[in-house]
Amino acid sequence: MKGWVRGLLILSAIVVVAAYLAMPILTVRALVRAAETGDEAALERLVDFPAFRESLKEQLTGRLMAEMREDERTDDSALAGLGMLFGPMLVDGAVDALVNPQAIAAMVETAEAPGPADAVTPSEPASEDGEIRKSYAYRDLNTFVLGLTDPERPDETLKLLLKRDGPFGWKLAGVELPNPPPEGEVAPSEAR
Numbered sequence: 001m002k003g004w005v006r007g008l009l010i011l012s013a014i015v016v017v018a019a020y021l022a023m024p025i026l027t028v029r030a031l032v033r034a035a036e037t038g039d040e041a042a043l044e045r046l047v048d049f050p051a052f053r054e055s056l057k058e059q060l061t062g063r064l065m066a067e068m069r070e071d072e073r074t075d076d077s078a079l080a081g082l083g084m085l086f087g088p089m090l091v092d093g094a095v096d097a098l099v100n101p102q103a104i105a106a107m108v109e110t111a112e113a114p115g116p117a118d119a120v121t122p123s124e125p126a127s128e129d130g131e132i133r134k135s136y137a138y139r140d141l142n143t144f145v146l147g148l149t150d151p152e153r154p155d156e157t158l159k160l161l162l163k164r165d166g167p168f169g170w171k172l173a174g175v176e177l178p179n180p181p182p183e184g185e186v187a188p189s190e191a192r
Contacts, residue, residue: 024144024162025136027170031146031160032134035108043101048163048173052104055161055174056113057095061088063177104172108132111148111158113177144170153178 027046034042064087107113111132135147135157142164149157161174 019168023168024138024170027162028134028136028144028146031104031172032108035105038102038105040101043104046172047101047104048165048171049099051163051171051173052175053095053099056099056177057088057092059175059177060091060095064088064091107158107160107175108148111150111153111156113158113175145176 030042031046033039034046068087109132131151133147133149133151135145135149137145137147139145139161144162146160146162147157148160156178158178159176160172161176162170163173165171
């Protein structure tokens, strides 16, 4: 009798650990399926929009500030100071307006962060075959990364960050934008 109880406890522990480790993959699949079918209700459930917007704002603001600091034309300009002051506010407003279930779906389908044009017309899959490569990895026990790569831009991987939401729940809560191509180099998507 003792062996039976012990075996049941071990089996239960294995099932709990397997479910604990597999839940982000199931969430990613649900996110991709919702994006492909345009299921806005599912996307609302699967995305922590305030956290996602904040993550995107931080990255876009950081890029904007870095570009402004590197631009030689703005070294001594009073307009550069205004740009540094108002740039983050413009980014905040644009991200708040652009990040919605349709924008998340477009990101999953195209492996591109939303831009101002996406507010007017939804993005089409960037690659000819429409097949975005997906990679999965744990960053830590509470962060799971979905990497999205367009085969036409293999060096630009958009990383969607899922954060743990309770013991078994996960939500899309952040993004890591791909590094822009080096200055002077044309991105393959711009060359088309």
